[in-house]
Ligand SMILES: Nc1ncnc2c1ncn2[C@@H]1O[C@H](COP(=O)(O)OP(=O)(O)O)[C@@H](O)[C@H]1O
């Protein structure tokens with residue numbers, strides 16, 4: 001009852017504010033507030049039905065709206081063209097809505113680090129030693145790929161002994177990185193499974209070596225070993241469910257098994273997983289793998305349910321619709337951040353500048369070719385003899 005009354009009061013408050021703007025369509029329709037979400041003291045999101053009122057009409061009145069509600073306007077999103085629903089996010093304190101990679105990366109002090117983003121109070125950075133595995137989630141268009149690329153670039157820029165394997169089956173977005181000798185772009189499920197089996201072997205070899213030396217975990221300079229990063233954009237392509245008769249089934253199963261094992265055991269050996277995905281459910285990532293991804297960046301999610309699956313709360317559903325805006329979860333702490341913006345041009349320039357740094361040393365990457373079998377029997381599948 002009380003909650004209902006509070007909501008009613010809020011609806012009235014924002015309806016009054018909109019009425020003040022004197023907005024009316026040609027047919028006399030006035031904007032109607034149909035929902036108010038107030039997640040915390042800072043932010044309110046209102047959903048307005050405004051049949052027949054175009055974007056520019058609203059834009060011309062935003063200053064008046066700000067004055068009449070006493071809050072700042074964070075974002076205005078127009079959707080559903082016919083019914084003209086408009087979502088307006090209002091807040092008392094605003095975060096910057098664009099921050100550049102170049103202006104933030106200087107804040108990183110330790111090796112194997114990157115910039116998470118700028119919060120209300122400071123620039124948040126993170127490093128692989130403190131948080132070994134990560135998840136970046138968000139609805140399409142929210143800035144997931146940019147966040148993924150800037151994270152990987154940050155790691156490359158701040159570290160010396162590092163190898164990066166980027167899984168990009170669409171082969172469009174991540175090719176830039178392959179100009180570096182210590183980066184390999186993995187292009188299909190088969191290659192992914194071979195690589196991951198190689199990485200599991202490398203993990204076991206490292207643990208054996210640590211045991212002999214009575215060490216507990218990697219120290220790249222002391223051990224003269226690289227940290228190995230497995231970065232998977234749109235990871236549901238590899239980890240999602242697939243039918244048994246799909247030609248990719250076998251490779252995907254093998255890849256999943258390896259990733260599961262790596263997520264549980266690899267951290268102290270200097271092997272790290274970074275996943276980007278649109279949503280988190282059993283169809284996109286195995287629960288056991290999910291549990292081991294402690295650092296979580298959730299860009300805006302389009303349902304409460306999707307936000308809860310990533311963060312255990314609804315915070316990323318209530319984010320304003322600003323590309324690069326996200327909730328960073330580390331352990332039990334949640335911080336709203338604006339992630340660094342990185343253009344493709346800047347990424348390419350920065351990768352070019354890194355070439356020298358990594359060419360200096362010899363880089364031995366993990367192999368993904370199958371061992372060549374001499375005089376093997378012709379493969380009946382390939383020669384088409386086998387008919388089922
Ligand atoms: N941190 C950011 N700051 C400002 N704009 C951003 C940021 N990240 C992404 N964008 C903008 O949003 C667009 C979509 O980003 P992208 O990373 O491709 O989204 P997703 O992978 O989630 O679909 C980019 O082309 C860019 O213009």
Ligand SMILES: [Mg+2]
Pocket residue numbers: 144145
């Ligand atoms: Mg993307």
